[in-house]
Amino acid sequence: MDAVSACKNPSKKAEQVLDAARRLFVERGFGATNMDALAAAAGVSKATIYAHYDSKEALFAATARRECRRLVVRMAIGEDVAEHRALDTALTHIGRAFLDALMSPEIVGLLRMVIAESTRFPELGQIYYDSAPGQTLTSVTCYLERARREGLLIDCDTRRAAEQFLSLLRGDLHLRILLGHPPPRAERDPAIDEAVATFVARYGARASAS
Amino acid sequence: MDAVSACKNPSKKAEQVLDAARRLFVERGFGATNMDALAAAAGVSKATIYAHYDSKEALFAATARRECRRLVVRMAIGEDVAEHRALDTALTHIGRAFLDALMSPEIVGLLRMVIAESTRFPELGQIYYDSAPGQTLTSVTCYLERARREGLLIDCDTRRAAEQFLSLLRGDLHLRILLGHPPPRAERDPAIDEAVATFVARYGARASAS
């Protein structure tokens, strides 16, 4: 029951439909999007949509799954952003990349959509979580593990350390963005610096020069 | 345009309607709730609903606003949970209270609803943010300010410290709950301890006995 099998008859028009569905569902949500608007946006007729997808719900599920998969790709990039740098510099770079991704309109829209429909489509929540946050957490954990082996960190549970670092970075930014009231951009860089400072205070190797 | 003025004709039945609206909207969301179900749940006729509220949207807005205001009251309680205790004990207690509130089904449901409809009703996001997270942040900042004056904390920006502490507590719990996949409860207390440990590593007074 993935995006492929949900599409009964793959073709170019099926792609157009999926693209339009992504735009409209992400912008307006499931309930506020109707099939007429969807057909118009895709440049096809409603009947064509139903030739490819059994129902509005099936189309939504296929769309959401596809977008979550794309997310995995996006978040996996930047994994090596922190090569060969001092700990705090590397963490700052990771922080910027993380917040950039977190604040991008496509990701925010997708997350809002998934949250909104997580009761109607319970599986989506799991898929999303495994995609974006899961990938990021794994990626950061790997970096911290390397840093620990190199003596930059104290001996610790690197996965929990990664969770804490990401939490410090996220702050209430995530919530505010989801609520439609993002904080001014000027607050971002100081917040990253403070997140790094707190992380280093707990996990930085005491013996390192500072 | 608040909950009062949105209700054209206050009465006992108007209360019943608002109560039913809270339950259904929070459980099922705006789109999946219809006026027939609402009337049945409230024990009144549809016409009665429309005698008190101009439209489904008006009823939703009134309901959401009222629930956000109630939230302020809930979160303000527990402000003095941390009186006369050692720093880490107090922080642990604050942490438990915070997570309890964060995880309560009513609050999660309300938040999900507000996020889901934050494009259709942009004002709601602001109202919610000012209510729950705003109150909590203020409350924790006050405690930290007192602790700082008593010499338990280093000299610091207590508001930012409060933000970081709450972020550490929240972790990705919030996200996972909103996505419908909460982590096992057993992970909660260790996570709180670790949050406190990281916070104290950065902000705890170095001279204090440990």
Place this chain on the structure above:
DNA sequence: GTCTATATTTCGATAGAC
């Protein structure tokens, strides 16, 4: 103020021609 019954609209889904 509240009800029953109904009007009206919106929207998901389909039939049938090409």
Place this chain on the structure above:
DNA sequence: GTCTATCGAAATATAGAC
């Protein structure tokens, strides 16, 4: 495979009696 045209259900909103 795709379109035009349409059906039928569901849902919002209202009319009119009490």
